[in-house]
Amino acid sequence: MAERQTATYLNERFAAAGLRPLTRFGQNFLIDLNLxxxxxxxxxxxxTDVILEVGTGMGSLTTFLAKAAGAIVTVEIDDNLAQLSQAELEQFPHVxxxxxxxxxxxxxxxxxxxxSVxxxxxxxxxxxxxxxxxxLPYNIATPLISNLLVCDTPPDRMVVTIQKELADRITAAPGSKDYGALTVWVQAQCRPEIVRIMSPQVFWPRPKVDSAIxxxxxxxxxxxxxxxxxxxxETVRALFFHRRKYLRSVVCSGFKGRLDxxxxxxxxxxxxxxxxxxxEQLHVEQIIGLTEHLRQAVISASES
Structure with a gap:
């Protein structure tokens, strides 16, 4: 089935089922087999790997993953797509x-x-x-990646297609317009890298923006x-909540009631x-150090 996921194939399958891609679920199907x-x-x-896939779609990527992984947990919110993909995935008992x-x-x-994982x-x-x-559906990429890193069992690796704009934010350098709370949250724990930039032409329907692996x-x-x-x-989010304000102002605001x-x-x-x-001027290591000083200050203030 994976080899049949072309724009024509998807168009025909959706038409036969009386369906159309749903914008609210961020449904853009990757139609380039090489990608x-x-x-x-x-x-x-x-x-021995357990793979979480969010956005099963028609099960195209799932079939590639099933050939190499030990177990797959794939998630689909759309009722109709869940039924269509389940029929394709029944051949894989470990999915x-x-x-x-x-x-x-x-x-x-x-x-x-x-x-399940x-x-x-x-x-x-x-x-x-x-x-x-x-x-990943564009509309859940940021909270999904961020929340997975909060888990007691975070992913050893994530390989995802997302908006290029989001990939630029995650891999950004200090001082750049893309550098922010998500950048620091990810880079403080992980090493991110952009594998490939993708044009809208490799998706059906075509999104209005470039994407990235x-x-x-x-x-x-x-x-x-x-x-x-x-x-x-929580501290990193507070530091970047008003990114143009000076550090003293954002810290006073973020720690109001805990630190005078x-x-x-x-x-x-x-x-x-x-x-x-x-x-936004501080490197990730500097923010890690600053956060620890603030944490110690909060501990001392609560004890006094």
């Missing part, structure tokens, strides 16, 4: 399809996702790895070096800052 193979190849899967919204809400994954990992044993490999490799030692992941996540202005000034000075800097 489907590139996504699967970039994941470097083993037979489990979930018919749910991948997100319970903006900041929380649907519990079925990680429950953990169950599959237990069955495959200690050598199993968890990966996200997917042609992005690979994100978890760096466990960097993640383990963050003493309080939840605090770090004198305590903020002391924490900034201890971290080596005057407060006249902007968060």
């Amino acid at each position: 489907l193979e590139l996504i699967a190849r970039s994941a470097e899967m083993r037979k 489990k399809q979930l018919h749910v919204d991948a997100l319970k809400n903006k900041h929380t994954l649907a519990p079925e996702l990680m429950d 953990r169950f599959a990992m237990e069955k495959l044993g200690e050598e199993s790895r968890f990966m996200l490999v997917a042609n 992005l690979r994100i490799d978890l760096q466990p030692e960097r993640r383990a070096a963050l003493p309080d992941l939840k605090f770090f996540h 202005k004198a305590q903020v000034d002391a924490a900034l000075a201890a971290a080596g800052y005057t407060g006249g800097e902007r968060a």
